[in-house]
Amino acid sequence: MKIKIAGKAGFCYGVRKAVELAEKAAGENKKPIYTAGPLIHNQQEVRRLSGLGVKVLSSVENIGSGTIVIRTHGLPKKTMLKLRRKALTVIDATCPxxxxxxxxxxxxxxxxxxxxxxxxxxxxxxxxxxxxxxxxxxxxxxxxxxxxxxxxxxxxxxxxxxxxxxxxxxxxxxxxxxxxxxxxxxYNTICNASNERQKAAASLAGKVDVMLVIGGKNSGNTARLNDICRKRVKTYHIESARDIKESWVEKNMTIGITAGASTPEWIINEVVAYLSRNALSAK
Ligand code: SF4
Structure with missing residues (x-):
C-alpha cells in the first residue's frame, strides 16, 4: 500500500493563526475564554482547545466578562460592535x-x-x-x-x-x-488556501485508487474537497482514523490523502499512522 498526501492539505494561514491566538489567550488572558461558536469547523480540535479552557458559546448575547476570541469566519457587524462595547477582552481572529x-x-x-x-x-x-x-x-x-x-x-x-x-x-x-x-x-474572493487545496486534491485524486478526505463533517471547505475528489475517484470523507473501514483499502492500492483547511496536522498524522500500521494486514 502506498500513501500519498496532497501537496497542500490541512491548516491554512487563517485557521493556524486563530488556533494560536486561542492557545495564547488560554495561557495569558482573563478567564473565562470563549469563542463565538466553534473556533474552527473541526470538533476534535475544538475539544482539544476546550481542554485548555477555551469554551464555545452558542450565543454571545449574554456574555458579560472574560475574553472572547472571534473565529476565522468573523461575526455580523452589529454583533462585533456590541461585543466591543462590553467589558470584555475581544481577540479578533477573523481571517484577513x-x-x-x-x-x-x-x-x-x-x-x-x-x-x-x-x-x-x-x-x-x-x-x-x-x-x-x-x-x-x-x-x-x-x-x-x-x-x-x-x-x-x-x-x-x-x-x-x-x-x-x-x-x-x-x-x-x-x-x-x-x-x-x-x-x-x-470579484473572485476565493482565498488562495482554498484554491491551492482544491487544485492539489484534484491532481492527487487523478493518480490514486482511493482518496481519503479528512475534516469536519460541518466544514464547508472539506465538503468542497470531497466533491472535487469524488468526481475523479472513489472517495471517503472521514473526520479521523476511527472512521476508516477495513474494506476500503487493499494491499496493492495507492491511497491519496487530503484535508480541509481546518484539519490539524495531528489528525492527518494519526490517519497516516493508522494506514501504515494496517497496510500489512490489508487484503
Ligand atoms: S480557508 Fe482561507 S479564508 Fe478561510 S480561514 Fe483559511 S485562509 Fe482564511
Missing amino acids: FVKRVQHLVEKLSKDGYNIIVIGEKNHPEVVGLVSYSSKPVVVVNTEEGVKRLALPPGASVAIVSQTTQSSEKFNKLVSLIRKKYRTAKI
Whole structure:
C-alpha cells in the first residue's frame, strides 16, 4: 500500500493563526475564554482547545466578562460592535481574507451595487458578509438560484464569493449570472488556501485508487474537497482514523490523502499512522 498526501492539505494561514491566538489567550488572558461558536469547523480540535479552557458559546448575547476570541469566519457587524462595547477582552481572529471581503461588500453597497454572494446562505462567514452591506444582498449557491434572481434588468450588480467556494462552481454560476446581468462586476474572493487545496486534491485524486478526505463533517471547505475528489475517484470523507473501514483499502492500492483547511496536522498524522500500521494486514 502506498500513501500519498496532497501537496497542500490541512491548516491554512487563517485557521493556524486563530488556533494560536486561542492557545495564547488560554495561557495569558482573563478567564473565562470563549469563542463565538466553534473556533474552527473541526470538533476534535475544538475539544482539544476546550481542554485548555477555551469554551464555545452558542450565543454571545449574554456574555458579560472574560475574553472572547472571534473565529476565522468573523461575526455580523452589529454583533462585533456590541461585543466591543462590553467589558470584555475581544481577540479578533477573523481571517484577513474574510475581512477583505467584508470591507469589499461594505464599499460596493455604499457605491450602490446590488451584491450577489456565491456561497451558502446560512454559513457563518456568509451571514457575516451580508451584514456589511447597507442594501439587501442575494446569496446564490445553485443554477436554480441564479434562475430565480429577480433583480431588475440593467441593475448594477457586483458578485463576490464565500472564501472557500470551489472555483469550478464560482466560474459556472458567474457565467450564468452574466447572461442575465451583462455588466455585473466580478470579484473572485476565493482565498488562495482554498484554491491551492482544491487544485492539489484534484491532481492527487487523478493518480490514486482511493482518496481519503479528512475534516469536519460541518466544514464547508472539506465538503468542497470531497466533491472535487469524488468526481475523479472513489472517495471517503472521514473526520479521523476511527472512521476508516477495513474494506476500503487493499494491499496493492495507492491511497491519496487530503484535508480541509481546518484539519490539524495531528489528525492527518494519526490517519497516516493508522494506514501504515494496517497496510500489512490489508487484503
Ligand atoms: S480557508 Fe482561507 S479564508 Fe478561510 S480561514 Fe483559511 S485562509 Fe482564511
